[in-house]
Amino acid sequence: MNTFYFEEIEEGDELPAIDFFLSKDGVRQFAKTAGMYFPRFTDDEGARAEGLPGMIAPGVMSLGLLARMISDWNPAAVVKRIGTTFRSPVLPDRNVHLRGAVTQKNDEDHTAECDIWMENDDGERWVIGTATVVLPVKA
């Protein structure tokens, strides 16, 4: 984890990727802490009863994970805006990849616009979004 300054980033910079195995237990843990302990997020049978292929991760978990990627990139970054579109259900028990890139630097307010997304092993983007983050400036 390292803190860096607005002056040190460039448009096109990639945020450090996070690649991990999204376990069912991990999703249940999130569902519990987020007050979303509902069948669709906790067990396959309950989810199938709701017409889903199996248990899914809450959309707001993907949102939270993408915000964590920004926090890992620069713990001093302040997220002013973050928006995500849930394009397809996120199914646990498989690998997910969090990715991001700086698309624009705004000198007047020291913000960076970022594209952020979650994809699977086949490169399908399950969740896409953008964020505006404020970065510290050199004194």
Add this chain to the structure above:
Amino acid sequence: MALEFDRSIIGQVFDETSFPAVTTEEIVDYALSLGETNPLYIDEAAAATGPYGGLIAPPTFVSKLRAQKFTPEHLPKFGKFGFDGGRDLELYTPVRPGDELVMLSTIHDIYEKTGRTGSMYFIVIRNEVRNQKGEKVAVIDHRIMQR
């Protein structure tokens, strides 16, 4: 199908929910369940010497707040199925332990989009979150898709 409904429902507050005071444990558990290692969110002692003088919640923490009534009673139904289309957060004052948050809900917008597979309807529900000092904490837009 033309998009016909009573537009007066847009912008009307249909729910106000007050939440019990946010606890340190709740913030730390939430952060850890996302794999956060940022001391601002998980380490009280380290956060005390940081820019906020104490622990704050990760920006997406507000997305766990649930209104008592998620939609108004007379929400028009445009389709058979509803999907969670996405979430947009605008963030202002950070959430801290002890905060007593209040959330106001309105229908922000209703619109139609026509694609390859026919028409889809989007209902945007807006939650505005404030703290006990009256400071604006966040504006959260839920995009609900119906088809």
